[in-house]
Amino acid sequence: MTAIPxxxxxxxxxxxxxxxxxxITLGVQTSASAAIKDGKPEPSAxxxxxxxxxxxxxxxxADVTRQxxxxxxxxxxxxxxxxxxQGQASQNQSNQGQPQDQVAGAFRFNG
Known part of the structure; x- marks a missing residue:
């Protein structure tokens, strides 16, 4: 399989x-483009x-956006x-100060 850009x-x-x-020209906002080009994005692809x-x-x-x-x-x-x-549990027991684990979600859409 060949690599794609x-x-x-x-x-x-x-x-x-x-x-x-x-x-369709895609643009990217960089700190340089914000400072030099009045905040206009630079073409990226x-x-x-x-x-x-x-x-x-x-x-x-549109399907991906809905998902x-x-x-x-x-x-x-x-x-x-x-x-x-957690609020109910803290009322029933003392708070142990452990942060809640957060999992970043990712998925693939094959339309």
Missing amino acids: TVFGDGIIDVHVASGVAR MVVVPVLQLPNLARVL IEARAKEVAAGQAATQSN
């Missing part, structure tokens, strides 16, 4: 569509997608329940 983008700077191809594939790309990104929101709600509900349980 990994790029980072804080957001989208520009989208240009011509000849059936969408060119360009994603080139056939226009006919844009609906599929948008669908997958992230659902996971965030699950984590928030779990933390609220844990805090509630």
